[in-house]
Amino acid sequence: MNLLQYVPGDSFLHKLNPVTKLFAAFLYGVACIVTQSVWVEIVLIMLMLAISTLAGLQKRALHLAKNLFILGLFMFVLQLLFVRTGEPLLVYNNFCFFTTGGLSSALLLSFRIIGTMLPLMLLFAITQMNDLCSALVKCLHVPYKYAFIVTTAFRFVPLFTTEFHDIEDAQKARGVEYDTKNFFKKMSLIAPLFVPLLISSLKKVDSGAVSAELRGFHLRTVKSGYKEYPFGLQDGICAVCILCLIAGAAVL
Amino acid sequence: MLTFDKVSFAYPDAKETINQLSFHIEKGEMVSLIGSNGAGKSTISRLANGLLLPTAGKVYVDGADTQRTKTSAIAKKVGFLFQNPDRQICQNSVYDEIAFGLKVQGFSKEETDRRTKEVLETFSLKGDWFPFTRSRGERQRIALASVLVTKPELVILDEPTTGLDYRECIMIMDYLTQLNKTENVTVLMVSHDMELVQEYAKRVLVLTRGRLVGDGNTNAIMKDMSILSKANVIPAQIPTLALKFGDRFSDVYTIEEMVDAIKKEKQQGKGEVAS
Ligand SMILES: Nc1ncnc2c1ncn2[C@@H]1O[C@H](COP(=O)(O)OP(=O)(O)OP(=O)(O)O)[C@@H](O)[C@H]1O
């Protein structure tokens, strides 16, 4: 499953103005950062999962949460072992493995990672890159060039992944043992892949740029987009909700 | 050498691309796979060396089930040329690129050097070229040379002659034919060029939307309009011309045969007048 790919739909989330979506996702992350309580953190994550389910994205949200959980777990272990405040919790032969302070900060941090990343990643599921780009230009008057750079960068991620798999296949077909089960062997074999990957990517970027330029890319202005992105009632409601959320998270 | 047994295949989240396909290719055959764009030719070639695994049915390469054999092991017997040569080029010089496959498969240093030089000669390539900046046709030749250098028992070529000028097409096809004759190499070639198919392939597989609609002797298939129209294929020029004349040139497929047939008619014509 591609975690950055747009999932078509017409839920209330899909219908929001792209700019609202971007800021809401960002502010939701801020709420997760300002709170100091593990419980609020858990509630925020559950709430996000519930909202995604309402928008028909439960599969994607759970998949994302699972992946972020692995990252969270990694951070959890690190924090647990290195933060040494509070009372010793697990002591064996006079060696203290972790402390109460370590445990609580590790829990908070790993949930915070999941809570912050989840809305940002879900943004890609409900927003088309082109829409986000045009809306930023229309509503916030971001120069088109910069909006284009960012959105194009994201568009290249899935492209690179397919490209990488194709090149991997080509090497397998020549007898390189990428299909080995040995992780270290595989890593050492992957090195020669980067050359063709880099070359083909650069070629693609280069020809893409030339082709855009040939079709009058530099002529583009704010007026060049036909689609309008008005703010509606639902955007207002969303903004109020998200502000309440941050206030609540900060107080609790 | 290669057997497809009721093979079906679907890409993830898509409907079936290959549907209940069966065929068998004997060792030493030279077979061409034809069909319109998107018919599933590249998919079949990937199924044939285990890059893709069938969702139903079995593929056997030289008796080995692809489901149980790693692609890198199959690669020792099967040479595979991708539709896009840039996929496989990964070294900084043409010499290293061609030697790469030999090294990977564990050939000795002397053997690697000998074979690489030989192939460089045959394909008129220079060992010190930087492969990525060569022309499209040259890159295609480099990719092909690095596939053939390991002398595989079966070569699968996905449109080997696209982007090559006619002289190079002929050169490559002649080389393949020679490999096929002298070393008994089996060749499966995907191609849109009916002139080449007519001239070089003994047998043709015709594919339409993942189904095999024709399988047989090239000459017979090229006369069968009911098959060809299903696959949106127009046969080579000489057979097309011959077909327009009905019975008059019923066994004519190449330029030489056409010339002979016309000469013969002329002589017979003269003979009739004289008698
Ligand atoms: N990676 C993929 N994921 C999903 N669908 C694919 C993928 N690759 C190919 N397809 C689909 O499978 C079908 C067959 O593709 P395939 O590449 O085998 O066609 P082809 O006969 O080689 O065409 P061409 O003559 O253009 O090379 C097409 O409809 C294509 O869209």
Ligand SMILES: [Mg+2]
């Ligand atoms: Mg193809």
